[in-house]
Amino acid sequence: MNYTLHQLEVFLNVFEYQSVTKASEAMYLTQPAVSIQLKKFQEQFKIPLFEVVGRQIYITEFGKEVAHAAQKIIEEVKAINYKALSFQGELAGTLRIAIVSTAKYVMPYFISDFMDKNQGVDLIMDVTNKASVIKALENNEVDFAMVSTIPKKLKINRIELMKNELYMVGGKDYNHKGKWLSKGEFQKLPLIYREQGSATRLAMEKFIESRKISTYKKMELTSNEALKQAVISGLGYSIMPLIGIKNALAIGDLQIIPVKGLPIVSNWNLIWLSSKNMTTIAKALITHVNENKQAIIRKHFSWLETSNSLL
Structure with missing residues (x-):
């Protein structure tokens, strides 16, 4: 066996999306590039990892076992990378944010520079409705939430962003x-x-x-x-x-x-539970947003202040 970590990632994405096309889009690769790596990975095994019926790809039972093992291997590799970055004094780990659907037009601008400067930070951002966002926050499934109305039943801290x-x-x-x-x-x-x-x-x-x-x-x-x-x-x-x-x-x-x-008129707010034990990454994001929010608003959302031109 001489497969690479990249081939494991390709196969895992194909398994998750059940599609070479969607896997290539998720990995920002061309479809031929994914197909070649998938073929090379299959050549390492005598048992089929997948079957193609018509234009649909189906993962075999053996392929599912391999995918689960690949997931564990990739997670361990990420853990090693996180530890290496931590020893170098850099931020490393996962940042989890839940946002209401219309906040997708806002939140990326407040975290893009932060993510760019901290290459060891992975982002998981769930875009859903308010009820699901508040549930995720209440269950401590996320570090932050972005909402336009503050939940009354939860004790939260917040940064008011923009109208x-x-x-x-x-x-x-x-x-x-x-x-x-x-x-x-x-x-x-x-x-x-x-x-x-x-x-x-x-x-x-x-x-x-x-x-x-x-x-x-x-x-x-x-x-x-x-x-x-x-x-x-x-x-x-x-x-x-x-x-x-x-x-x-x-x-x-x-x-x-x-x-x-x-x-x-309401306001967009970045919120988090007052009782939450904030990670180093979460604390760093709070600092980043507080220090840069006015500059971000001026750069990306100044049109809102002159929105009469659109009305």
Whole structure:
């Protein structure tokens, strides 16, 4: 046997994604490069690791055993690398963050320089809805969470990052008359909501309830991107965070519909449990964000301060 660590990583990715194409995308390699390494790895064994039926790849029982062993080997190699970096005085280990789905337009900018400067830090970032984010934080499954509304039942510390504004939006073909959308016109619009557990949905429902608006038709989608595409296509209307629709507004695919009481304004927050025993990596990230957040906001989000040009 003379297989390499790289071949183990390739096979493990093929096992996880059940696809050479998806494995190549995950590893930032070309599909032929992955196929060649997979072939060389298979040549080390007399028993098939996988079968190809049509265009679908299936891992054999033997292949699954090899994949589990490969996972353990790669984890041990990472542990060695972490220890080496630690002895050199560098940060090493895993940083775990859970963020609400619309925070994916924000959080990467606050950690990209940190990750670039600390090559020994691996990042696991789960993008989901607010309910799942808070559950992960409460169960101590993550170091940090990024949310726009603070959970009331948890004792947390936080860094306030930047404002989050939600507007009523429609597709380019909507023809609005008058300065503001009237209550009667609002009630005629088919509305699209995010799923239950989403902070955006909660904000939208609270606003509609506070205005005693009876909704005409209700649809539900489970991601901000899907919702945005639905509104662009003319399927319906929604109240959405400005942070996720900048480009669609700029090119005219979406438009802001003026409604009294909007935008809904909250703030993005990086939060963590007050009782959590913070790792060296987590403490370093807190320092990084506190020291650099204003510069990051000016560099990447100054357009929010002049957002009237998009409205």
